[in-house]
Amino acid sequence: TRRPGVGREVATLAWEPAVEMFESDHEVVVRAELPDVDPKQVEITVTSDAITLKGERKHEQEEKGRNYYRRELRYGTFARTLPLGTEVKSGDAKATYKDGVLEVKIPKSERVKPTSVKVQIA
Secondary structure, three states, X not given: XXXXXXXXXXXXXXXXXXXEEEEOOOEEEEEEEOOOOOHHHOEEEEOOOEEEXXXXXXXXXXXXXXXXXXXXXXXXXXXXXXXXXXXXXXXXXXXXXXXXEXXXXXXXXXXXXXXXXXXXXX
């Protein structure tokens, strides 16, 4: 007998990593959850106002004798383009990968950094 919700259900939706973005006075930081993704296979493109992340989370080989009840883990290629909300120095972006999280730090353009001006009071 087959029970509802049990069987060879396969997730068919496209996979895209969850991201968070924030900025400080001097840089924009983009973090993406990329578990089980080889960081050497991630393509990062930064323009003056956007960042694109492309890569692939490869599917593990199915083993004979496994009868999956449910498969919700998502695999496949992904591509995300995110507007940065401010102008940045794209050539100075730095990326790190630790514990399944990609972090890209991009310095802001000099034109958008806040400046302090002393006002002379007469």
